Amino acid sequence: MGLESWMPEGALTTRVDELVKWGRKNSLWPMPFGVACCAIEMMATLTSRYDLSRFGSEAIRFSPRQADLMIVSGRISIKMMPVLAKIWEQMPEPKYCISMGACASCGGIFDTYTMVQGVDNFIPVDVYIPGCPPRPEGLIDAVIKIQEMVANEKMSKRH
Amino acid sequence: MATQEESIAAVIARFPDDVVGQGVHAGQHWVFVKRERVIEALQLLRDTLGYDMLMDLTAVDYLNQGAPERFCVVYQLYSLASNEYFRVKTWVPEGDPTVDTASDLWKSAPWGERETWDMFGITFKGNKDLRRILMPTDYPGHPLRKDYPLKGNGERFNFPKYSR
């Protein structure tokens, strides 16, 4: 059939766009910005019981330069916010952000002078996870949503 | 080693005009000492009465509560030998919130003084390293003062925004 009938066995044709997206989607490397109790659930998600590596995201990178998915899990104080912004800037494009839990998404119960009221005030967030803390299933769902985003976006949009 | 009651008596005997109050709650005694004499009283407690450890140094804001002065600096002492606690307090007026430093007596004092300055804006004369310890270095206020708004003065929105 078409071009493939001319090629040796084991080769197949696809579009570069699709191939790159397929690779990206299945190898999201998270940068864990775990600063409070939600981080415990994030760690649980990585353990063998919930096993985030089924979705290709078990390679936690503590260096932002090697990561493309930031998981903000926990409350961000005004002293931590410049650190978060710096790490976000160090991550290479294409990058995605999950805001995990009530505190990271809106400040949660900490409506005080020292707490940032949602990281989306300052950095772009792709997926929010509700809960205090969210269950590991919530984080897995968010990772799958990011994968869908990656699969459906145009490569030319991010480079 | 002196018990708490003996310690109170010894402090009153040494500074009869400068002890302005005393009390007990849950088995722990305290004395109010005038702030000009508080370091001398602490020295007496440390050197002769055996309270060799400064467990905590903090302050209380009595805004609009009918207290003699607005602030009260609290020194919580502990005696390792006799397992006794003792509290020394001193009133600090709002117009001149300064106290002498206790950093010559205890190495732990500068930390508590830094925190008290950071949170209440009480200055400790003689403390050479009065920097902020909890809040960011460029923070503009003293947030544990009762007249500081709970939601702050907009500091939490003061950051650059990043977009894609």
Ligand code: SF4
């Ligand atoms: S959302 Fe709840 S569990 Fe998560 S950081 Fe805030 S308080 Fe902790």
